[in-house]
Amino acid sequence: MPALDRVHIDKLTKRYGTERALGGVSLELTAGAMCALLGHNGAGKSTLLGIVSTLVRPTGGNVRYHAAGREVTGADVRREIGLLAHASLCYGELSARENLELVAGLYDLDASASSIDVVLDRVGLDLKARDREARTYSRGMLQRLALARALLTRPSLLLLDEPFTGLDRGGALALGAELGALRDAGAIVVVVTHDLEAIAGRTDHVAILRRGQLAFEERGSYSYDQLKDLYHRYAN
Amino acid sequence: MLRHAARIAWKDLRIELRSREIVYTMAFFGGLIVVVYSFAFPVKPDLVRAAAPGMLWVAIAFAGTIGLGRAFDRERENDTMRALLLAPVPRLSVFLGKALAITALVMAVAAVCTPLLALFLEAPLFAAPLPLVLALALGCLGFAIVGSVFAAMLLKVRSRDVLLPIILYPILIPLFVAGVYATEALIAAPGPALDKAWYWIGFLGIYDASALVLSLWIYESLVIE
Numbered sequence: 238m239p240a241l242d243r244v245h246i247d248k249l250t251k252r253y254g255t256e257r258a259l260g261g262v263s264l265e266l267t268a269g270a271m272c273a274l275l276g277h278n279g280a281g282k283s284t285l286l287g288i289v290s291t292l293v294r295p296t297g298g299n300v301r302y303h304a305a306g307r308e309v310t311g312a313d314v315r316r317e318i319g320l321l322a323h324a325s326l327c328y329g330e331l332s333a334r335e336n337l338e339l340v341a342g343l344y345d346l347d348a349s350a351s352s353i354d355v356v357l358d359r360v361g362l363d364l365k366a367r368d369r370e371a372r373t374y375s376r377g378m379l380q381r382l383a384l385a386r387a388l389l390t391r392p393s394l395l396l397l398d399e400p401f402t403g404l405d406r407g408g409a410l411a412l413g414a415e416l417g418a419l420r421d422a423g424a425i426v427v428v429v430t431h432d433l434e435a436i437a438g439r440t441d442h443v444a445i446l447r448r449g450q451l452a453f454e455e456r457g458s459y460s461y462d463q464l465k466d467l468y469h470r471y472a473n
Numbered sequence: 474m475l476r477h478a479a480r481i482a483w484k485d486l487r488i489e490l491r492s493r494e495i496v497y498t499m500a501f502f503g504g505l506i507v508v509v510y511s512f513a514f515p516v517k518p519d520l521v522r523a524a525a526p527g528m529l530w531v532a533i534a535f536a537g538t539i540g541l542g543r544a545f546d547r548e549r550e551n552d553t554m555r556a557l558l559l560a561p562v563p564r565l566s567v568f569l570g571k572a573l574a575i576t577a578l579v580m581a582v583a584a585v586c587t588p589l590l591a592l593f594l595e596a597p598l599f600a601a602p603l604p605l606v607l608a609l610a611l612g613c614l615g616f617a618i619v620g621s622v623f624a625a626m627l628l629k630v631r632s633r634d635v636l637l638p639i640i641l642y643p644i645l646i647p648l649f650v651a652g653v654y655a656t657e658a659l660i661a662a663p664g665p666a667l668d669k670a671w672y673w674i675g676f677l678g679i680y681d682a683s684a685l686v687l688s689l690w691i692y693e694s695l696v697i698e
Contacts (some may be wrong), residue, residue: 259681292555293698316561330488343560386556463681 240393241317242268242435244289244425251449258284261298262448266442268393270456271416273436275462276446278470282429283323285446286396289427302394307327309452316344319392325383329372333362333382336371337389346388348409353389359387360407360409376403384412394425395413401432409435434469435459445471474569477562481570484592485544486577495540496578500585503536507586511593517661518595525596526656530612530649535661537579537640538615544575545624554628558696568621569693575617583609598656601665604674608655609676615648615684625697651676 251259257401259281266272274282287293289300291314294397302314309317320326325334334353341348357367358383369371371382378380380403387395397416401409420426420441428436437460445453445467489495510528514520515611548554548571557567587609591598623640628631655673658666 287698290559291556312561312563318559320555320559322552322555324550324555326552326556328484328488328547328553329551330492330547331484336485339484340489340560341479343477343557343562464582 240268240423241302241304241309241425242312242393242423243284243303244394245301245303245455246285246289247298247301249285249300250287250296251281251293252296253444257449259288259295261444262437263298264444264451266394266425266453268425269423270441271420271428271436271439272430272442272444273440273470274444274446275429275431275433275453275464276430277371279448279470280446281396281449282446284449286320286322286398286427286429289394290318290396291315292320299332304393316390317393319390321383321387321388321397323381323398325386327371327379327382327386332369333357333367333371333374333385336382337385340386340389342451345453346390349437356385356389359388361408365391372441377405377408380404381408388415388419392424395419398429398433400428401430403436413439433464434461437464440464443467447472474563474566477560477566478569481557482573484575485547485571485574486680487654488547489578495543496581497540498543499536499540499578500580503532503582503586504589506532506535507589507593510590514594516594518629519651520593522657522662523592523595523658525594525598525660526653527655528594529583529586529590529598530652532590532672533579533583533609533612534616534642534645534649536582536586537613537620538641539576540578540582541617541620541624542634542637544571544578545628547582549628554625554696564693564696565689567686567696568625572614572617572621572688575621576614578612579608579616583613597660601659601667601670604665604670605656605659608652608670608674608677610660611674611681612652613649615677616645618681618684618688619644619692620646620693622695625692628696629698636690648677648680651680 246264249259249262269386276282288295302309305371337353362381366378400412417439430436438458442456443459514524558564587598590596620641627636651673655670658670
């Protein structure tokens with residue numbers, strides 16, 4: 238299965254009862270680009286990420302995924318998605334290694350200790366903690382495990398919801414660099430964050446949502462001050 | 474699909490073997506119901522033959538519901554259900570895996586309640602052990618199939634603990650009726666009425682097959698938000 242190279246989001250709407258979470262959002266995500274999805278709480282960012290990750294059904298509009306010039310659907314799309322959500326998506330009763338073995342098994346990947354250690358090294362999870370139950374982890378360690386889980390499957394579409402939460406300054410900067418490397422390797426990276434400093438200078442595409450609608454969208458790299466200015470101008 | 478279902482079921486059982494939280498709670502609760510019955514009802518052979526099948530299946534239903542709710546709560550804690558649904562495996566294998574693991578847990582409850590009921594109420598539950606095991610296995614499987622669909626559907630609902638039995642039990646009525654009649658036939662005096670028992674065991678098989686087909690059909694549309 239070739240990597241996803243384009244995701245076309247077309248007039249996406251989502252309602253929860255009478256509440257409108259998204260009201261006609263259209264976006265084009267392309268390979269080798271990092272999109273920062275910004276907005277206040279309740280602006281619809283997580284809902285948009287949920288729909289793009291195929292876990293939330295839109296009320297209207299659609300998302301089309303393309304790989305090597307043809308449209309892909311179903312399990313072929315899910316195989317290419319790496320998701321880092323608010324929750325860790327990992328089992329607290331299993332160790333980091335066991336959690337990743339389970340993921341590797343479900344994705345038909347190499348579940349050997351060495352290949353799992355490579356990913357855990359990459360996210361900087363302490364060697365001594367790897368065989369401990371994940372429920373004993375600190376918030377930062379859990380975030381590293383969640384990131385390892387998302388990276389293990391070598392996704393070509395990486396969806397990250399507040400990835401810097403719980404990480405110390407060094408961890409946040411290292412994650413920023415890791416995301417930059419993934420982008421350079423050709424992945425589509427979408428980051429929902431309020432930590433503008435961590436993504437400053439790394440994004441190629443900024444989209445700002447306000448009350449479920451796209452208030453701003455532009456391709457380009459932005460400094461921290463520019464991002465802050467855009468955020469205050471369009472998110473409010 | 475079955476390989477991935479087995480992997481998911483094994484994951485659930487592995488977690489349970491480590492924590493033993495659900496199985497101990499279910500078994501203790503199931504055993505407690507049987508003990509309460511033994512105090513509440515007189516131990517008279519005729520009365521026991523008439524009441525024991527109902528007692529057994531009610532104990533399985535109540536204890537099973539506790540286990541069902543907790544097994545899906547575990548998937549809610551770190552939103553791991555989303556991780557399972559995101560995996561590039563047929564989403565039905567997630568359903569089958571959960572249902573298989575819950576079947577094993579409910580069977581464990583049946584394995585505790587049946588001998589306790591035989592002991593405390595002197596119910597002749599082991600007069601025909603093989604058909605009884607088959608009836609219980611099919612009953613537990615049907616309970617797990619239907620329960621897994623609705624427990625997954627209610628995963629994000631705030632009052633799911635209250636709603637689950639309210640939605641589940643009416644749908645399980647045919648299963649409990651068949652289970653009670655099959656058990657009643659197996660402990661009938663002067664000896665097991667095997668023809669009647671096999672009829673109801675066959676009914677349980679048909680119920681399970683129908684529930685499975687329907688669940689496979691509606692599961693994905695129920696679990697995606």
